[in-house]
Amino acid sequence: MDKKKLRAWLLIILFFLVLAVIGYFLSPQAKRHQAKKLQTQAEEMLAQGDYLEAEIFLRKAIEKEPNNPELRVQLGEVLEKQGVLEEAKEEYLRAFELKPEPEPRYKAGMVLLKQGKRGEAEKLFEENLSEYPEHIPTLYQLGWLNARVGKFEQAKEYFQKIIKLKPEEAEAYNNLGYCLYNLGQPEQAKEMFEKALKLHPNFPEAKKSLELVKEELKGKLSEDELEQKSD
Numbered sequence: 403m404d405k406k407k408l409r410a411w412l413l414i415i416l417f418f419l420v421l422a423v424i425g426y427f428l429s430p431q432a433k434r435h436q437a438k439k440l441q442t443q444a445e446e447m448l449a450q451g452d453y454l455e456a457e458i459f460l461r462k463a464i465e466k467e468p469n470n471p472e473l474r475v476q477l478g479e480v481l482e483k484q485g486v487l488e489e490a491k492e493e494y495l496r497a498f499e500l501k502p503e504p505e506p507r508y509k510a511g512m513v514l515l516k517q518g519k520r521g522e523a524e525k526l527f528e529e530n531l532s533e534y535p536e537h538i539p540t541l542y543q544l545g546w547l548n549a550r551v552g553k554f555e556q557a558k559e560y561f562q563k564i565i566k567l568k569p570e571e572a573e574a575y576n577n578l579g580y581c582l583y584n585l586g587q588p589e590q591a592k593e594m595f596e597k598a599l600k601l602h603p604n605f606p607e608a609k610k611s612l613e614l615v616k617e618e619l620k621g622k623l624s625e626d627e628l629e630q631k632s633d
Contacts, residue, residue, distance in 0.1 A: 437466035441473060448480070456480050471501035478509060487513050504534035511543065520547065536567055545577060554581040572602035579611060588615050588622075 444459035460477040467473060478493035494510035507530045514523035524547050530540045545560030558581040564574040579594030595612035598605055 433466040437463040471497040504537040572598045576608045
């Protein structure tokens with residue numbers, strides 16, 4: 403084979419090698435690998451508290467894999483930490499669209515609360531609960547949103563659902579006790595605070611609430627005794 407033919411064959415082989423390399427780097431598998439590497443770099447920046455650099459790496463990763471819900475959630479978290487709340491919310495909702503599950507939409511609801519949009523947040527939590535009725539963080543938020551505006555009967559139902567799903571949840575007993583107390587049921591409230599402390603002996607809010615309700619019940623008992631004596 404003369405030199406011209408050899409050179410031609412080498413050029414053809416090189417051409418196909420270049421095509422193969424380009425094809426690999428444009429393939430979904432290569433893009434996943436590149437995105438994963440960028441994601442790892444973002445997580446390293448997060449560990450150092452460098453949210454801006456983490457954001458840059460995550461945006462580059464999303465360019466490689468725009469339909470990766472995990473990357474969208476991570477970008478939302480980084481944006482939220484930087485106070486870029488509207489964009490953070492959109493990233494959470496985009497993640498939910500890509501992979502419907504309760505956590506991203508819950509996170510979007512929490513961002514709405516940070517923005518002071520209580521009504522929109524409550525609506526989003528209710529939507530979340532209608533599709534994922536056993537999502538405990540959503541139940542907690544709906545319970546507290548109702549309790550904060552004095553809707554203790556509705557709030558009570560959310561905390562009762564949490565206890566049914568997770569009987570060892572001390573905070574749910576404490577919150578239920580708070581609702582019962584405000585519904586004029588101190589005896590039942592006392593029982594809930596005691597259960598919370600049985601599960602979590604160093605629960606300061608439950609300790610304080612139990613002391614207050616015991617004092618109230620003691621005072622009520624003294625009043626009843628005085629009335630009986632006067633009779």
